[in-house]
Amino acid sequence: HVQLVESGGGSMQAGGSLRLSCVASGIDPANYCMGWFRQAPGKEREGVAIIHTNGGRTYYDDSVSGRFTISQDSAKNTVYLQMNTLKPEDTAMYYCAASAVLPNPALDPQWYHEWGQGTQVTVS
DSSP states (O other), X not given: OXXXXXXXXEEEOTTOOXXXXXXXXXXXXXXXXXXXXXXXXXXXXXXXXXXXXXXXXXXXXXXXXXXXXXXXXXXXXXXXXXXXXXXXXXXXXXXXXXXSSOOSSTTOGGGOOEXXXXXXXXXX
């Protein structure tokens, strides 16, 4: 049974930082493509950042490139999203997701089949 549990969301003023965590059970994140996605009210779910451990490749949406960093701690089965210089447009529910293969395009949420319950990020 695969379970992804996110934490670390909250309310923050613009310019601040948050770090999201995703603890995975039932899979080894080191063998999966792990990603963070977000969905704002009235908008479609979009890819934010992906990490593919095989080769250590990372992918970022242009809107967060240079501000967000995805990383992984294999010993803790945890994937992180460090979010700096937050903007009001970053406000959304953030989801962790996993795929057994690296999708193409990597940030397309339709190819990810394991999802967490989400953690809310609000930037004012």
